[in-house]
Amino acid sequence: MKKNDVILIAVLLVAAVLTAVGMRIWQMNNTKDAAKVVVTIDGRVYGTYPLSEDRTEKIELPDGSYNILTISDGYADVTEASCPDQICVKHNHIKYSKESIVCLPNKVVVTVEGGEDNEIDGSTF
Amino acid sequence: MNNRKIAFLGLFVALAFVLSYIEYMLPLNIGIPGAKLGLANLVVMVALYTVGEKNAIALSIIRVVLVGLTFGNISMMMYSLAGAALSLCAMLIAKKIGKFSVTGVSVLGGVFHNIGQIIVAMLVLETQSLLYYLPFLMVIGTITGVLIGFVANLITVRVKGVFKM
Numbered sequence: 001m002k003k004n005d006v007i008l009i010a011v012l013l014v015a016a017v018l019t020a021v022g023m024r025i026w027q028m029n030n031t032k033d034a035a036k037v038v039v040t041i042d043g044r045v046y047g048t049y050p051l052s053e054d055r056t057e058k059i060e061l062p063d064g065s066y067n068i069l070t071i072s073d074g075y076a077d078v079t080e081a082s083c084p085d086q087i088c089v090k091h092n093h094i095k096y097s098k099e100s101i102v103c104l105p106n107k108v109v110v111t112v113e114g115g116e117d118n119e120i121d122g123s124t125f
Numbered sequence: 126m127n128n129r130k131i132a133f134l135g136l137f138v139a140l141a142f143v144l145s146y147i148e149y150m151l152p153l154n155i156g157i158p159g160a161k162l163g164l165a166n167l168v169v170m171v172a173l174y175t176v177g178e179k180n181a182i183a184l185s186i187i188r189v190v191l192v193g194l195t196f197g198n199i200s201m202m203m204y205s206l207a208g209a210a211l212s213l214c215a216m217l218i219a220k221k222i223g224k225f226s227v228t229g230v231s232v233l234g235g236v237f238h239n240i241g242q243i244i245v246a247m248l249v250l251e252t253q254s255l256l257y258y259l260p261f262l263m264v265i266g267t268i269t270g271v272l273i274g275f276v277a278n279l280i281t282v283r284v285k286g287v288f289k290m
Contacts, residue, residue: 040252
């Protein structure tokens with residue numbers, strides 16, 4: 001390994017960390033509207049669900065494959081899927097604006113829009 | 126191209142094919158789409174430093190087509206072709222510049238492989254939200270690149286010895 005290699009690796013890692021932190025801050029600051037979960041299949045909107053209501057939705061594709069979307073405690077998560085790689089199932093649950101869970105084999109994308117309104121979340125009636 | 130080189134290129138194609146299959150059976154599933162170990166890149170790296178650039182490009186294309194036809198489908202082939210092409214370009218340029226050792230070239234190859242796949246996935250799924258994965262893929266690409274580069278270096282030294290005989 002040469003000195004240049006070490007510099008390259010350091011630059012890549014620092015750039016990655018900075019971008020990740022920057023995106024996180026942006027996501028946390030864009031949490032004004034009521035949160036929605038938008039599900040798209042192959043770029044077309046399949047359904048929109050509020051993040052505040054607990055529910056389980058089976059996203060079914062014409063060819064019989066499916067993804068099961070579970071919304072609970074303000075988080076959206078894909079809990080079951082017919083795809084072979086199961087990357088969407090392993091993915092962490094999401095709640096911030098623009099966070100997404102992707103299932104490449106089924107072309108399903110689950111994205112949070114608007115983020116979470118912390119004030120409403122914290123209040124009790 | 127002498128006989129020894131031809132024989133080695135055939136061997137490399139077979140190796141890359143088998144390593145792709147192993148990777149297909151043992152996916153690196155950490156919940157991030159596009160994250161890959163890049164085992165096949167090990168063979169491309171060794172080829173790049175032993176049988177030359179043109180042969181490494183040929184090897185890379187043959188591998189993607191073979192693996193796509195055998196284990197995947199057209200869309201999977203598109204992902205890997207974009208990843209392989211971008212990764213190979215980055216490695217060729219890095220090698221030409223001559224400022225990096227095998228490790229640096231391999232790291233760039235790993236990072237750009239992941240970037241290429243993300244770009245294709247963004248185009249196919251028509252969503253920009255995949256950009257969110259980019260920093261994580263950069264870190265993964267760097268780590269796998271260092272490991273692959275280390276092993277590629279060990280193998281290259283020995284294969285070069287065979288060519289000198």
